[in-house]
Amino acid sequence: MNAFKSPWFRLGLGTGLLLLALWLFLSVLREAYDVGYAKARDEGRIALETLRGEHQEQELARARTAETSAKAATQRLQEEVARNDKLAADLANQQRIHRQTTDRLSGEIARVNDLYRKALDAEPEPLPACVFTAGFVRVWDEATGARAPMPETADPVRAAAQGTDAIASEQLDSGISQSAVLAHHVRYAEQCSNVAAQLDALIDAVQEKH
Template structure:
């Protein structure tokens, strides 16, 4: 029949073998896990270091490009500012040339080409005229009476008085005002140039 001690011994041997296999597998698994963990950690650390280096290089390149772009924009802004200053200087010189002519063109005239020079007749500019002039250029506000009733209806007796303004005064004013307008136009044109050049 069956030999029980043999079965028990075989069973013990089998269990012992299985235990040894399990223990060996456990030790090998733990060793593999530890070795895999170290390898993965080393690989992860290397990958992280490489990624940090890539980001650092990208940041350095972006910073260098930004510095270069800033230099280019600064140079262009300085060029535009210089152009504005040159145009303002030219406008001032032209205004001065025109002002030097004002006395000549407002004091003497010829009724015809073959006539001798004569003094220019006195020209009267009323307070109303000066008020309209100043309102048109924004030097004074348009009165509420003018806005409400219309310019033709708003009659003021003081408007008809002589203002004392002479043609030379008007030419001096328009010469200076024209130079100012041209300065503003030049500045606006340079700003438009700047915006158009710097837009993507």
């Protein structure tokens, strides 16, 4: 009993209790650390997986948007190609019709230039000669752009002399017949019709794009 009352015994007992308490505290602290670490690790893993999932969703959404845009662009291109093909086909068809008209009218030129009647009940007779002067042909060609305009000289005297000669030469018979004039007009009308059809097709193509 004296040993239990010894100061050394009480000191050893107090130290043991202190160490036990310290060990228990450290154990609790270690357990709390492990629990906190595990929780933080799990939460971090969940957050990372969530972030990866969101990133994948964003990438998938961008891919879907790009695919939709590509399909829309392809659709627009196909529609534009089809529209242009239709315009080209319509234009080619109009040009064929214009050529058919030219061929038909060209075949009628001789019939409408060979004979004429003075009255509905009169007998047909040869068409009188129609003289087209060289000046007439020059004006015609300059108007259509088939010939460049005649230049004007800076010398008044020379211009007057040349003017006199030019007037005389332009009063001569050009040798162009009515049939030739009408044939030229028929072909030129076909060209004008083709140009007008091309312009209409171009206007339609531009308007459909806006």
